[in-house]
Amino acid sequence: MGERAAVLRERKVDGLRASSNTLEDCLTKDSQCSSETKYYTWDEIAQHNKKKDSWLVVEGKVYDVSSWALRHPGGIDVITSYAGQDASEPFRAFHPDLEVVKKYLPTFYIGELKDQPGSSEKARPHHNTALLEDFKQLRDQVRKQGFYKVKWWFYVGMLAHILALEAISWSIMSYFGPSWPIIFLCGAILATAQAQAGWLQHDFGHLSVFKNSKWNHLMHSFVIGHLKAASRTWWNW
Numbered sequence: 001m002g003e004r005a006a007v008l009r010e011r012k013v014d015g016l017r018a019s020s021n022t023l024e025d026c027l028t029k030d031s032q033c034s035s036e037t038k039y040y041t042w043d044e045i046a047q048h049n050k051k052k053d054s055w056l057v058v059e060g061k062v063y064d065v066s067s068w069a070l071r072h073p074g075g076i077d078v079i080t081s082y083a084g085q086d087a088s089e090p091f092r093a094f095h096p097d098l099e100v101v102k103k104y105l106p107t108f109y110i111g112e113l114k115d116q117p118g119s120s121e122k123a124r125p126h127h128n129t130a131l132l133e134d135f136k137q138l139r140d141q142v143r144k145q146g147f148y149k150v151k152w153w154f155y156v157g158m159l160a161h162i163l164a165l166e167a168i169s170w171s172i173m174s175y176f177g178p179s180w181p182i183i184f185l186c187g188a189i190l191a192t193a194q195a196q197a198g199w200l201q202h203d204f205g206h207l208s209v210f211k212n213s214k215w216n217h218l219m220h221s222f223v224i225g226h227l228k229a230a231s232r233t234w235w236n237w
């Protein structure tokens, strides 16, 4: 068997082992480790810092996303900008529904970080631990203050007033017929609706309204596709 086939088989075995675990197991414990587990230093990882050769570290685990980065649902640029580095923070920040990401992780897992985060500061490609700690504290603080809690009535209100503005504009135009003042008035109402829909699609596009990713995608498609007449794939590319 060729070396590549052996590596792929090994990863698949690791992947199957990992997929039976919880996500926290997947990300934090040594659940994917076996006697065959490879360990990489920051020096080795930092060499894989290109678009076509990108390794990432997420909470002490090393992932090779080189062949998949182009198909990453969040786009190639965002994922490869962390090539050769620790991507734990943005990884947590950008994937609110970790159950979805969990399905992908085992495929790209190639081993463990030899120097656990914090244990060998000088070896890390970017020693920004103090900054990350500040961000973590800020995040914990705003979470405690309730800013991460989604207020469903806000989003219902957003959608309702956008639909209402569209309906009002359509009704005025069909009742009074096209004339310059009516065109300007309806244009202003529609422009307001479009601007508001832009904010709404933003929040769905960043998967931040529903806990379940599918609902965010569905509502994103509706708002950007049907209300704004744009392709939802523009959002990430």
Ligand code: HEM
Pocket (backbone or CB within 6 Å): 056, 063, 065, 072, 073, 074, 075, 078, 079, 082, 087, 090, 091, 094, 095, 097, 100, 101, 104, 105, 108, 205, 206, 207, 213, 236
């Ligand atoms: C092994 C590494 C990674 C895997 C397997 C992965 C996988 C995924 C998956 C499956 C989604 C779709 C999520 C959904 O539909 O619920 C996604 C979206 C996304 N990912 Fe990743 N990702 C990885 C690393 C990263 C990193 C390091 C970043 C940022 C630096 C990132 C940024 C994003 C963004 C921005 C989105 C779109 C969601 C949004 O805009 O809020 N990803 N990723």
